[in-house]
Amino acid sequence: MRPQLPDTASRRSPTSAGGFRGIDLALLETVLVHLPVAVSVLDADLRFVLVNQRAADINGHTPAEHVGRLVADLLPGIPESIGAVVRRVLATGEPAIDVDIVGPTPARPGAPRWRGSYYPVYGAAAAAPTSVAVIFDEVDSPDAHVGVGELAADRATSLGVLDTLIDNAPVGIAVLDTELRYLRINPILAAWNEKPVAAHLGRRLREVLPNVADLLEGVLNEVATTGRTVRDMEMSYAGNTWLSSYFAVPGASGEIAALAILVTDVTARRRGEGRARRLQRFTAALAQALTVADVVEAVVATGVRAAGADVAGVALLDERGTRIDFLPSTATTGGPPSRWAGVDRDADHPIAEALRTGEAIFYPAVDALVSRYPHLTATRDQTGDRALAVIPLRGRGTATGALTFAFRREQPFDAEHRDVLTAVSGLAGQALARAQLYQREHETAVRLQRSLLPTRLPRIPGVDVAAAYVTGDAAEVGGDFYDVFPVGAGADTEWVAVIGDVAGRGVNAASVTGLARHTLRVTAALAPPAEALRALHERLTADPDVDRFVTVACARLRQRDGAATVDLASGGHPPALVRRADGHVDVISVRGVILGAFPEVRLGQSTVELRPGDTLVLYTDGVIEARGPEGLFGQERLVRLLEDLPGGDPTTVVGRIREEVAAYQRGPQADDLAVLALRLTGERP
Template sequence: MVSEPTQHGALVDPPRAPGPRQAAEVFRGIDEDLLRTVLLHLPIGVSVLDRELRFVRVNQRAAEINGLPAEAHVGRHVFDVLPGLPASIGAIVRRVVETGGPEINVDIVGPTPARPESPRWRGSYYPVYTSADHRPVAVAVIFDEVDKSDNPIGVGQLVADRATHLAVLDILIDNAPVGIAVLDTELRYLRVNATLAAWNNRPVAAHIGRSLRDILPDVAPTVEPILAGVAASGQMVRDLEFAHAGRSWSSSYFAVPGPSGRTAALAILVTDITARRRGEQQARRLQRFTAALAQALTVSDVVEAVNDTGARAAGADVAGLAVVTGDGRLTFLTSSVTGREPAVRWLAVDRTADHPVADAHRTGEPAFLSGPQTLLSRYPGLGDAQAQTQDRAWAIVPLHGRGTATGVLTFAFHSEQAFEAEHRHILTSVAGLAGQALARAQLYQREHDTAVRLQRSLLPSRLPHVPGVALAAAYVAGDAAGVGGDFYDVFPTRAPHTPGWVVVIGDVAGRGVDAASVTGLARHTLRVTAAEAPPAEALHHLHQQLTGDPDVDRFVSVACGLLRPHATGATLRLASGGHPPALVRRADGTVEVVTVRGVLLGAVREIVLDERSVDLRRGDSVVLYTDGVIEARGSDGLFGEHRLVDVLAAAPNGSPSELVVRVRAAVTAYQDVPQADDLAILALQLTA
């Protein structure tokens, strides 16, 4: 968390405004602080003793060797802290103070609280001067156990290497691929590397001594409070992202401590993450497009995915899909209103035309037209068309489904494009995904259309004319491929002593050729048996057919009724083989649920089937349906029988066809996913 900024002077001592030369001096002071930090964290012991042999400072390793916390050393005499060491240490320190010369690689033996076994130590002693004193004011001691290192590092070597280390540090900073800046506590630049200077669009020298607000007036209001908080707390702030000059940046902020422990300067590291963020955004767009294509079953679904997410995935403003139609032309498609009807055709191009879409389809090679001049130089006949559009660049990529071009995907851009290699790769990748989805959808569409035609061949081509009765029916194929098992039928009886009409509706479990064969068996069996036998007996006979045939492993739900008109109306005698109950809508609008006991035909060996009679009067209607109606899914679960009852009760008095239309509309409006199952509806109404 960033601390709240405080008043000037509460964070650090007020600095003087530095010029370029003064800024360099300040930065050298910061280098000294960095070197001091390194010494304190070296893996060898470092201690500083004053002239009276009192500890001034120890690093972490020295504290570990001595077996006492660092703060327990400061101000105490060396022999108070380490009474087991030989007295010769005092003589060595006094010689260094008096002569100003170092004592290099002196071995002593003695215990410390952490090492009571008296190991051998090798140390080097160096004088420490200040600019105001000509005599050493302290002695720096570098030591370690001889057994651990035969070549302990001395301060002299460290000091000798300092210039080399700082020169290397300068090279690394100046050539780093990230932006680096050091600011004083007044937020004036002390140092900036070439990378950050280039990003700021100013020379390095133009930064030194100037404030952050002078260099980056748009960024300063955001960054200044962060830097104030870092200076006050000493806590680093990492990986803050911001946008500037059309690019994305990640920045981190550090406090550089001075000799007093207060913040002496502030360091900033900046990374250009524009490419990374654009790549992540591109990946998310491509992922959404892939997900949309994964849900696409039909050509219309693919067109909708291309229109909705394909353009964004390709970084284009508009995307269009053209497929070869029956007339041999390349026809562009757009999404239907609801997405469930076939895609709408709106423009056609002859495959032999002098047109980029036709050329891409003929050659199988993409075309990248970077601007209007490129387009018109190759296709001068498109001048009028180009003048009427706001598009300024185009990419036309053929769609390869199963080895051949099945269509063309066009991308349009409102600004001219360079179409560099990476962009071309993205465009062809999007087209490749769309081509696979289109080929899959076209195959599905062919199979689905074949299944629907086969399914309709199992239904009556038209309903018969029944005196005094109006009839209506509907069959709606689900989105799943393969032939469904829903069927209905109306036919007259053949028995002279039981004149009437048989109404049947049923559903065979499963889909495919096997389901279609059982559908045909069920329908034709009932046409023979139900024309002469009561409904329950006819269903029982169908059950025996199903269980007696070893090649049939499907079960069937069926409702079978015998409608017998009489002088005052009609009687409907119903039997059910595990089918949803019939609904009777009376002329006054009330709805009755007619439940008849029975089990699925073909599911178990022994079954019991009942019959139930319903009296009908003029204006009364009967609605039979398959489970595709009541098992349609929406946000509140299944559509259900209760909703179907409500739909019929709310319907105004009308014909059976109006009831069928109302039920279909209600189911379609309720669904929030494509309809998977087929549904069939059969309605009749007494008109006389």
């Protein structure tokens, strides 16, 4: 909608001195419509003369509903103090800059704060201002600024509405004729172009801005030809980012008489948005970091970009608290060079100083650093750094290290940049504290888990045995276990191989793991595998303190005349696999349900014959349920892996399974996995 002007009777004649020419009137309407801030013109009685669409939207009335209406009638919630401001501007001819009022409008209930600048508008041949142009918008803090510049106090010429708006708008405004010659330009845009206003007027755009003329001429010629508006075209030039809109200004007969350009400097906004995106990526990287090494990689690879730096390093106090050492990184770029040596905590060094004082240190120019620390001259010369920031790392209140950022160019380190560097350091410090806690808990869990496994596998005459156990990335102990033990003695010795998985993690899972393993050592020595599992089930269900279920595979091996017979039972465990000497793989499925979950269980038992070179493979679901790009690793993939192996050596089998699962899965390993392999050699016991 076009802004409402006074009716034709009150408009100046197009030929009258000081009045609007036809193009000026059209230009005024164009500027009013498209300015990104609210504009109102009030007469001496506080009646609306002009409003643009932004002001109309804020006030909750259409532009037509404003014209001729009193402010008090249309906006009863606005305080009467606005009248005093308008009367003062009319009486003195001086603008009132950044005046705050608080009050609701129909479209903005509550108590919004409005900040406006009031400028005198002179009529034709008038010695005193006849109305006041108000440029205003809503602000959310006392320190905000609408962005309207002050008028020069000694300006000799009177200002019309158009000149008032163009000269004082918080955006760049230029008017060009259809030959792309500058007719008008406001001071803010002239300053952005780094040329005075006079150097623009009458000159073609290509003469003033040769570096961007090719792009702008194409857009402006299209607007001049079609009359189509081009909005919000973004362009980067000379290190800044500009958002521009291009409009056609109609002449008296409706033809396109001129072109208007509105330009907003969005450099700071885009830089802020870029920094926010980089901080978000850094935060996401830290969310995936479990270990201290993971955090260091995140800082070096992602945090360095969030900080706008060229090199980042993480230095932590050692366990004795006497030395600060840089942690190694595998990143090829962005990491600290080897010459960034660690330092003693009491050293005369910026890293040690930041740690001791707990205060960040910023050196916009590295020469100042060398003046303070002359012994770092060689380091400066070797690295080529030109600015340095050192920020203490805090995990749980106290500084435990420092984050260093080096820059190849000198840095002003303004308040916003310092805030970003501090935010990066704070995020890194919290992530390091979590990682250190996780590593301590994880190491404890690993030690506990190992205590639940055999310290070493037995030597079995005529059988090669190997096992692998990989702990998941969770800090708590898992429930996977395996065991191999003899039954009987002498020539009648048989061997039992067990593998199982207790549901859940933590201390309770570990206690059930120990219970299952030791129970099976007793029950499997006295009964066949299926009966041994049944006895374990009864033990689990009879204990009121046990709330976990278990999947178990139990195999009992007897050797005769170079061959072997394996009795196999399963309590809901993944099928066993037998890799034959010729490479074929048999899948051995045995009926049976998980133990400890139901009052009664049905357990079957199968017998498998092994010949020399055959390998029995038992595993937990951490193998087949590892998740990768194609879903679960799965049993079929495991079978193909065994078939493709050149032989069935148990050490090779368990090693390749572990490697292939690790390579396949995406992200950290979620679950523990265990693999147990036994190959019949054919040698007589």
